[in-house]
Amino acid sequence: MSAIISLAIFAVAFFFIATEKVNKVKVVLIAAGAMLVLGLAPGADVFYSEHEGIDWNVIFLLLGMMIIVGIIKQTGVFDYLAIWAAKKSKGRPYRLMVMLMIITAVASPFLDNVTTIMLVAPVTIVVCERLDVPAQPYLIAEVLASNIGGAATLIGDPPNIIIGSRAGLTFNDFLIHMTPIVVVVFVAFVLLTRVLFRKSFRYNPDRVAEVMALQEKRAITDPALLVRCMVVLALVIVGFGLHSVVHVEPSIVALVGAGVMILVSRVEVSESLSEVEWPTLVFFVGLFVMVAGLVHTGVISTVGDWAVNAVGDNFFGAATSLLFGSAVLGAFFDNIPYAATMAPIVEGLVAQAPDPVTGQALWWSFALGADFGGNGTAVAASANVVAIGIAARAGHRISFWQFTKYGILVTILSSVMAWVYVYLRYFM
């Protein structure tokens, strides 16, 4: 009976999260509260069990990175880079798009996708308005590039953080297994944009002077601050990479990095904390409590047993289902709650794998599907929604279908390439 109640609470909450009829933080808090009040998720486990409660590693990793990114934002480096790229492109549309995509894709593995888009989209709009070209294709290309690039590392995309923590996968594991295919997919995507957006490319040579008038050097008022921030960010990334040597959790590295960043930047503590997206952190906490309810009432183990029976010894079939299933579901639902719910089920499947390589292949299939699925529709990932919002406020409306028609194509391309990669690398 308790399993049915917890499943019902979860299903109703998921419906409201997916349809965005109610603020999603409210939804998870009410659902998590219901799970706790009804005794479906024991309070002690919720707070203190690493795998059957709130995953504090995820929460504090996000918190630390939000503080770090919040300070980097103030350096003006993204405005500088985007305007520099626009000037270098001399107003040539495809060249400009490629440079903006590269900036976005290189930043998003280290900063979260939403922040990357919030930094790059406004300056992109300014550049497009100066060139008198439609901003929508450039913004869509940036979002797609950001979602692809974010898949490369442990910290680039929230599903990766959830998966890495649940599976015990390190930053280096992601670099070794995810980055190669992400690079290949990104290159293919860059080539594809030449065709995808060909009708939107318009070259206005008489408007180039307008772009050249932008003063990118004025974006960076404190070069010393920029250098200090970049050094700290580099040290944090090295810290992630040294996990197997020093055995310090990524969340600790991020928190220490955040502290050092506050110290060296001399930014007020209250100011740096105001950059933290507290609603997002609360959303994650509520989500983990909801999933804890499913775990404690046996729903997850029942689904896991069913999945194990369905898979049998066909683990390539399981990897295929995970990759394409996650891409399809990730395209229609927020991939964060999806990853949080599926992670314990995938963990059950991995436990049945004949060897560690096959087990890891399932995790990578899951991560690739969930990450690339974020490009599927206009609502599949937070970065998509944020970009569309920024565009609308600036008078460059992007409709659901305008985004989705490109997103679906890119999701299909990237998922198929990822599937071939998984087969060649782990099952051939």
Add this chain to the structure above:
Amino acid sequence: MQARDIAVQLPTVTVHDPVAKAVRVMAMGGLPGLIVVDDKSRPRMVLPGTQVLRMAVPGAFQEDPALARTIDEAHADLFWQALGGLTVGDCLPRQQVAPVTVKLEATLLEVAALMARLRSPLVAVVDRTGELAGAITLGRLLTSLAMPDLDD
């Protein structure tokens, strides 16, 4: 003295008015802020002058000071042209905030305390039905207070 005694009639705008009109009304009238009313003449929001300016400055420049610095002088002088056809309603905060209002019979202490607490140099005065009856500006309030003369 009560709010009714010092309230004055000030021009207002509706959510359907263009932002450009709102800025012009405030500038021409030398007002410290603006009262936005709904179709039934009830105050929907009372905006201090800086918040009216907030409507006129594109959000991207408010959120990213570095981006604002990159704009050259010639274009910077024309930032308000980016408003286009935006209306006051388009630019109001999504979260509903109760308008800064007092009743006709409110004392000057109540008015002053409200202005100080909400950092609003403008207060809408409403009648019993909630309709706008007038407005009190910070200047009007200060000149109405029985302040001791500095020379005394």
